[in-house]
Amino acid sequence: MLDIQILRKNINDVETALLKRGIVFDTETFLQLETKRKEIQIKTQELQARRNKLSKEIGLIKKQGGDAEPILKEVSEIGDTLKQSEQELGKVQKSLDTLLHGIPNLPHETVPQGVAEDDNVENKTWGDRKTFDFKPKDHVELGEITGMLDFDAATKISGSRFVVIKGQLAQLHRALIQFMLNTHVNEHGYTEVNVPYIVNSDSLFGTGQLPKFEDDLYKVPRQKAEIYEIPVDIESENKSSGNDDGEEYYYLLPTAEVPVTNLAREEIFSASDLPLKFACHSPCFRSEAGSYGKDTRGMIRQHQFEKVELVHMVHPDNSYAALEELTGHAEVILQKLDLPYRVMTLCAGDMGFSAAKTYDLEVWLPGQSRYREISSCSNCEDFQARRMMARWRNLETNKPELIHTLNGSGLAVGRTLIAIMENYQTSDGKIMIPDVLQEYMGGISEIG
């Protein structure tokens, strides 16, 4: 969520910044709403002040045993006007909120202009792409040969975009999780957390998935206490547009970023608490609505996958240094696994809703002969913090101020598994185990 003060004072800057993302901001509508808001708010508050003043006088008069009748009459006349004014204000506020909640974060000045993937900028590449003296297979073929990736079984059990991993490959998958967590906790100073996989709408609002991206999420009906049906004809008039079904659903987490970042929701940290760094392994659930036909082959894009997520909560001055650090931590995993990758700075138009700047790590997949995203590391600045009121106390001002939040994958486990399969394959379809993982695999050096 943007600071509404920026919209009020520097609307042109906002327009320009959003244009960098390829978004044309409806300044006209905003200014109209804002003018209306100001007018109604001032009027409402004047009425409230008058009512409060008179009510206090009534209290005093009654205490002294005087006659409050004249004032009582005057104040009761304010009632209707005030109520109407308050309702009007509520409507305008709501429209403004809806508008504000739908505006994505403004890109940092170092973010390249652009609207799509093609405009992302390559920062660096790491590692040598291995050359094979045979035609490298992709993970689907390798999975078939070894019998350890079973898409048909998953289709039977669940449907498309699921997979069953079997045998030593499942073990390798588990080994990757241990390896990633251990590295981040023991070498990078993260605190490991284990979180709920079902989250509420407040949490999703906090990180920015709601209200705009509800279609991407799996909803879980929530058990509600039984309530009596209210006869429709009586009640329907009064139930205005504000009839959100707010807490009727839980949601499956699309990323551990949601529960972990929300640890900071409505908290005020002391300056010495920061930075906080959390590492969390979790499954992730995504409906993938709107991605029909995209990445249908293999386990690149699944409804359910596992990920080790890194989250930083930092002093606002340090968030860009933290972004470099966090990205570096994700890179370490790829380096230790000796998987070739490149680092991309996402262009403004390709960034997620909450991000001010994002680096993507893309791993080389020889079976597909291309780089594929395996981690996305973002600085959200105060965008999420404002939505969830995550603050720290500045001792210089003695006031609570917004923290900055960052998140990144360190790494996506399923895609890392694919990368190992494709990069470490042998001509007869076996998979070599990267050195650093062998201790997690009972010392073996090859599977398949």
Place this chain on the structure above:
RNA sequence: GGAGGGAUGGCAGAGUGGUUGAAUGCACUGGUCUUGAAAACCAGCAACGGGGCGACCCGUUCGAGAGUUCGAAUCUCUCUCCCUCCGCCA
């Protein structure tokens, strides 16, 4: 599933219709004292929003929402969450 009890400022915890945005303690900030620190003492200290160049002024907020009232932390209703006991259970 059954029976009770609760939710108030950063934290703990008073407050049951009228200058209560809220006693008190802790924490925090500034000061006195001290060689320095601690202790003691003095003072300050909720958040959010609006108006004004500004000194300031105003509004909202005591889990959330609705209601009663001239006036609600306090009364009514609904919801959410937490705690205790019993039952069941990985």
